[in-house]
Amino acid sequence: MMLKPIRSLELRLTLLVTGCAAMVLCGVAFMTYLGINQILIAQQDRALIERIERLEILLQDSSNIEQIIARPKLYQNMLGNQDNLFLLIQGDQALISINPLGIPLPEFTHQPQIQFQDLSAHAYPTRIAWKTIQINRQPYLLIAGKQWSERLGIIAPFQKSLVIYVFTGILAIFILCAIASHLGLKVLRTLREQTHAINIQQLEQRLNLPYPPQEIAQLASDINAMLDRIELGYSQLNRFSEDIAHEFRTPLNNLIGQTEILLMSERSPVQYQEVLISNLEDYQRLKRMIDSMLFLARADAQKVCLNRQKIQLQSFIENIFSIFEYQAEEQHCNFVLKLEATELLADPEQLQQALYNLLSNALIHGGKRRTIYVHSYRKIINKLPMIALSVVTSGLEIAPEHLPHIFERFYQCSSSRQSYHQTGGLGLSIVASIMTLHQGMYQAINSAEGICFELLFPDT
Incomplete structure (x- = not known):
């Protein structure tokens, strides 16, 4: 059975922060436990070192060693607790053997420096230290040990307290994170309320949040x-x-x-x-x-398939001019063609439709005795090479406030609709869609010659 994902952002943030804090707390607690344990081991080792050094000084006197060997119980009474261990070995003979708990000892190597080892296999785990000393030019193995009971007696309660502190800290962090998340996400709830209040009758309403992050x-x-x-x-x-x-x-x-x-x-x-x-x-x-x-x-639905071809612009545009030949003669208009770029990669049918709409638009709105220029040239737009086709109607301008909207569907610069009988008000919108399909650009600008409609095709 799959668990459902948590949908509440507030709960997600609370659990995420609590989880991160829990890992940090557990890590700190674990490092603290190891640190305390190492301190106690170091203290125990120092006690064993001090014990071996005192016994070494004591045994350097030949009379003392004879007395201890003769009366081992004396030194056992000096050690006191039953968890202590002490042996003095010469060769295979144990001259002093104080091991009240019967701790099994491993084989020892003669080392001039103090060595340490943990004996944990026995019922009474013990840490021992040993060292080889010279007495009257004879090697003696001096062994001292102490059980873990004292260290464990300190570390065990500390471990229990540490676990309680960690769980208490995690619980406190969870509660504080829940409160902080609830307060911190208040702005999101305000955002949701304001967004929910916007509908089709209130599209003019906007979000206004006080001091948002x-x-x-x-x-x-x-x-x-x-x-x-x-x-x-x-x-x-x-x-x-x-x-x-x-x-x-x-x-x-x-x-x-x-x-x-x-x-x-x-x-x-x-x-x-x-x-x-x-x-x-x-x-x-x-x-x-x-x-x-x-x-x-x-x-708009990207369902128009383009058939891109290399188009020879000279003959292509002249054929379009021939379509408007009689209309241009009636209006005493003439066409001027100037081509710097002679080839263009585009869909011939769509390009013909775009130029047809622009030339028709120029004749309809330009009136009589106009010169209509069609130019082609190369441009660099945003570091991309483009081929531009422009249709300019001489002596005609469009008010600047209309230029940004001229390609919108059914947009009209004046309230008169008498000129709509040719294109239905969609001619320039079709031009814009054709350029979008070609991944090109389009614009209408007032130039020194007249109103200019510029089509920009990628030069690939």
Whole structure:
């Protein structure tokens, strides 16, 4: 059975900090225990060293050694406790053997320096020290020992107290961390409450936290920025919906009105034909708008597949010019083509659509007697090589406040919709989507020559 993950951030922080503190406390307690144990062992070793040194000084006098050998009980009484051990060995003979508990001894090597060893296999664990001394130029093995009972009597209660202190400390840390987490995360609860209060009717509301930590302040700032984008997108969506309704309503009203008038009385075949021709224009307008919106929807969903090819710009753009030849003659407009970059990697169909929309837009909004320039050149944008295509309409400018929004769907610089009959207000939006599909950039700027629509393609 799998354990469910802990969802509460407050509990997670409490457990995480408590766990880290518990590891630190256990580590400190363990090091303290080892330190105390080493101190007690060092004290015991010093006592054994002092005992061996005193006995060595005492045994250096030949009369003393004879008295101790003759009366070992005397020295045993001097040692006192039964946990003490003392042996004096010459060769294979134990001259003095004080071992009241019968501790089994290992084989000893003759060493001029004091050596230590723990005897833990016996029921009475003992620490011994031994040293080889010279008496009357004869080697004697001097052995002294002391049981662990005294050291264990000190360390055992300390160990129990240490365990109690550690568990008490962990519990106290858990409680303090729980309180600190609850107080520290209050700003998150405030953030949640304010976020929960925002709905579709209150998109203008923003998060306002009193003295938030830096991380929470950054999060609140990011959420506010997201709300700005949502509010902007929602307002654009509302405007888009209104514009769609308006654009659809105009041709539909025309169709309904003309049909109603046609049905009011008998008409001649010529009149029927005229009405049908008029209706056909409205049908074509509706179809263009629907096709444009379908393309934008597919482009937004990244469902448009590009067929990138090397395009020779000279012949490609001249073919597009030929489409507008008669319209340009009627408006007394002319095209000027200047190509510094002659090739471009792009989808031919999409590039044709983008240039078609820009040239159509230039003719519709430029009016009569304009020169429309189409240039290609190379640029470096953010250290990336780009190929730029620009369409400039001479003597025409757009107010600066409209430039950032000119590529938005159904955006209009004026309240008049008379010019929408050609593109349905979606021509520049389609250009923007085509450039996004090509991972390029686009912009509209007022230049010295006139309004310039610049398309930037990656030069790969």
